[in-house]
Amino acid sequence: xxxxxxxxxxxxxxxxxxxxxxxxxxxxxxxxxxxxxxxxxxxxxxxxxxxxxxxxxxxxxxxxxxxxxxxxxxxxxxxxxxxxxxxxxxxxxxxxxxxxxxxxxxxxxxxxxxxxxxxxxxxxxxxxxxxxxxxxxxxxxxxxxxxxxxxxxxxxxxxxxxxxxxxxxxxxxxxxxxxxxxxxxxxxxxxxxxxxxxxxxxxxxxxxxxxxxxxxxxxxxxxxxxxxxxxxxxxxxxxxxxxxxxxxxxxxxxxxxxxxxxxxxxxxxxxxxxxxxxxxxxxxxxxxxxxxxxxxxxxxxxxxxx
Numbered sequence: 089x090x091x092x093x094x095x096x097x098x099x100x101x102x103x104x105x106x107x108x109x110x111x112x113x114x115x116x117x118x119x120x121x122x123x124x125x126x127x128x129x130x131x132x133x134x135x136x137x138x139x140x141x142x143x144x145x146x147x148x149x150x151x152x153x154x155x156x157x158x159x160x161x162x163x164x165x166x167x168x169x170x171x172x173x174x175x176x177x178x179x180x181x182x183x184x185x186x187x188x189x190x191x192x193x194x195x196x197x198x199x200x201x202x203x204x205x206x207x208x209x210x211x212x213x214x215x216x217x218x219x220x221x222x223x224x225x226x227x228x229x230x231x232x233x234x235x236x237x238x239x240x241x242x243x244x245x246x247x248x249x250x251x252x253x254x255x256x257x258x259x260x261x262x263x264x265x266x267x268x269x270x271x272x273x274x275x276x277x278x279x280x281x282x283x284x285x286x287x288x289x290x291x292x293x294x295x296x297x298x299x300x301x302x303x304x305x306x307x308x309x310x311x312x313x314x315x316x317x318x319x320x321x322x323x324x325x326x327x328x329x330x331x332x333x334x335x336x337x338x339x340x341x342x343x344x345x346x347x348x349x350x351x352x353x354x355x356x357x358x359x360x361x362x363x364x365x366x367x368x369x370x371x372x373x374x375x376x377x378x379x380x381x382x383x384x385x386x387x388x389x390x391x392x393x394x
Contacts, residue, residue, distance in 0.1 A: 097184040097185075097203040097374070097375055097378060098183055098184035098185050098203060099202050099203065100185050100202060100203055100204055100205045100206065103180070103183055103185045103205065105176070105179070106179065109172075109175070109176050109179065111141060111145055112169075112172050112173060112175075112176050113176065114127070114131065114138065114141055114142070114145075115142065115145055115151075115163060115169070116173065116176070116225045117130055117131065117208070118138070118142060118163045119161055119162060119163055119220065119225050120189065120207060120208045120210075120220075120225065120226075121208045121210075121315075122162070122208075122210060122315060124138045124139050124142070126208065126315070126316070130208070142163065146163075146164060149164075149166050149168055149169045150164075150166050151163065151164025151165065151166060151169065152164045160216070160219045160223070161219070161220070161223055161225065165223055170223055170224060173223055173224030173225060174224040176224065177224045177227055177367075180205070180227065181227065181373045181375055181376065184203060184374070184375050185203050185204070185205055185375065186203065186204055186205065186227040186228065186373075186375050186376060186379055187204070187205045187207055187225075187226055187227045187228075188201075188204050188207065188226065188227060188228045188229065188230065188364075188379065189207050189212075189217060189220060189221075189226040189228070189229040189230070190207070190209060190229065190230040191209060191210060191211045191212065191230075191232075191288075192209050192210075192211070192317060192320065192333075192340065193211075193232065193255075193257075193296075193332065193333065193334060193360070194230040194232070194255065194334065194362060195209045195230075195340060196334045196336055196340065197230060197252075197255070197334070197362070197383060198230070198383075199339070201379065201382060201383075203375060203378070203379075204379070207226070208315075208316075209315075209316070209317065210315045210316075211288040211289075211292045211293055211315075212292055213235070213239070213291060213292045214231050214232070214235040214236050214238075214239040214242060215239055215242050215243065216292075217229040217231050217365060218231075218242060218243060218244060218247060218365055219243070221247060221365050221366070221367060222243075222245070222246050222247060222367075227366075227367070227376065228364055228365060228366045228367075228370070228376065228379065229364070229365045230252075230362060230363070230364060230365075230383075231249075231362075231363045231364075231365055232293075232295060232296065232360055232361070232362065232363075233251075233295075233360065233361025233362065233363055234295025234296055234298070234299055234360055234361070235292075235293065235294065235295040235296070236249075236295075236361075236363060237295055238294040238295040238298065244365075246367065246368050247365055247366065247367060247368060248365075248366050248367075248368055248370060249363045249364070249365055249366075250363065250364045250366065250380055250384070251361065251362075251363055252362045252363065252364055252383050252384050253361075253362060253384070254359035254360065254361055254362070255334050255335075255359060255360045255361075255362050256334070256335040256336075256349075256358075256359050257332055257333070257334065257335055257349040257358050257359065257360055258332070258333055258334070258335035258346040258347060258348055258349050259285065259330040259331070259332060259333075259346065259347045259348075259349050260330060260331045260332075260333045260341050260344035260345065260346050260347075261283075261324070261328075261329075261330050261331075261344060261345055261347070262321070262324055262325055262326070262327075262343075262344060262345075263343070263344070263345050264326065283306075283328045283329070283330055284305075284306045284307065284308045284328065284329055284330070285300055285305050285306070285307050285308070285329070285330050285331070285332060286308050286309075286310050286314075286320070286323060286324055286329045286330065286331055287300065287307050287308070287309060287310060287332070288309075288310055288314075289309055289310070289311055289312050290309065296332065296360075299358060299360075300332070303349070303358065308329065310323060317340045317341075321341075321343065321344070330347075331344070332349065333346065335348065335349070364379075364380060364383055364384075366380065
């Protein structure tokens with residue numbers, strides 16, 4: 089049975105951002121999507137319009153774009169912009185909604201939380217997730233413990249990290265993948281082919297890569313071009329490639345078939361620690377308190393099932 093929704097929470101589709109803050113949302117979505125093309129699709133605006141509005145913002149606020157987007161805000165930030173973003177956060181949280189970021193692996197944990205605003209899913213370095221929460225682009229982020237272990241010198245100032253539990257992992261194949269059901273990924277399949285695991289770039293998922301290598305699985309990098317679920321699923325269509333997914337039902341991967349990751353009884357299967365990064369004052373906001381409580385409950389239940 090779903091837990092009751094506190095009166096202070098709202099349904100995300102009912103949230104309306106004041107027109108005064110629309111340009112800040114555009115800049116945030118550029119950060120979260122990573123490209124003007126995806127941002128234009130979300131906002132239903134033309135790509136030239138997105139580019140023009142960003143150019144005006146960058147001139148007004150002295151924003152400098154880092155095209156590598158390896159750290160912090162790739163589309164730039166400033167002291168003034170951070171204050172504006174924190175103002176947008178205050179408006180969201182006061183309205184009873186929140187923007188929680190996640191990658192494709194952890195996104196199923198957010199299902200069934202109608203007060204959360206839809207957020208583009210993509211893999212990021214752990215330090216990048218933390219910076220987006222600190223800057224006010226996100227109100228929180230689900231972060232893999234595998235990546236936190238690999239990260240060096242992570243800056244968690246002004247933030248709090250809550251451990252939610254352990255997420256069991258699985259491999260997902262397309263139903264028509266040329267691999268026999270029950271075959272061991274990493275060993276030759278019929279015709280001598282090897283089932284490789286498609287993984288994010290090493291710069292954003294070193295922890296996941298390390299775990300899979302320890303399991304003896306061959307890896308193939310998806311580079312930086314694969315971001316959306318459709319991108320990842322399209323890449324493995326008609327191949328023996330596999331994806332690592334959360335071992336739970338999720339609409340995102342409904343078209344794929346899953347195998348347990350690792351061998352032996354379920355109790356010995358690999359798990360991924362999951363952390364929730366929140367601003368240091370999160371307990372002052374009912375919507376963030378409720379989010380932390382609900383995700384902790386889901387994480388605990390998932391750990392027991394795994």
